[in-house]
Amino acid sequence: MTIEWDSRKQWLEKLSHKSNVMFALFCAKQVIHLVNNDEAKVAINTVERWLDGKATAEECRAAAATAYAATATAYAAYAAAAATAYAAAYADAAAAYAAAYADAAAAYAATTAAAATYEVKEQQIEYLRILYIDSLPEEERNCWLVQACL
Numbered sequence: 001m002t003i004e005w006d007s008r009k010q011w012l013e014k015l016s017h018k019s020n021v022m023f024a025l026f027c028a029k030q031v032i033h034l035v036n037n038d039e040a041k042v043a044i045n046t047v048e049r050w051l052d053g054k055a056t057a058e059e060c061r062a063a064a065a066t067a068y069a070a071t072a073t074a075y076a077a078y079a080a081a082a083a084t085a086y087a088a089a090y091a092d093a094a095a096a097y098a099a100a101y102a103d104a105a106a107a108y109a110a111t112t113a114a115a116a117t118y119e120v121k122e123q124q125i126e127y128l129r130i131l132y133i134d135s136l137p138e139e140e141r142n143c144w145l146v147q148a149c150l
Helices: 008-013 017-034 038-051 057-133 144-149
Strands: none
Touching: 017 038, 038 057
8 A cells, every 4th residue: 555645644534543642652662751741641651551451431531631730730840940040040140230339439539538538648748747847947858867758
């Protein structure tokens, strides 16, 4: 028997419902080791039993609904964990930014204070020069001790 294979969808449409279920079961069994959801494993086993005639279609639907609900719950937990991780990462980044900004502000404040202190000291030195050295007679201003103070 030759089948025209224009696309996978057309190929699957040409198969019977039972063949489609068998193919889906085969695919699911290939990745079941990656699934941590016991309900999904039960659903796969139920479908396998249905193919063997040992389970009803209603049992398959119930197992599928249970697996879907468990998957939705797991996804919701994953989404909540991802949101929490994002919030924690954002909080860490915000804290790091705040710390860096605080460090920069402290450095700026220290530099400004040092510059202000330097200016005040320069003003004090100039005031002392005017007060003491400039008031000395010319010959005493040329003394080596006075020159060392300048």
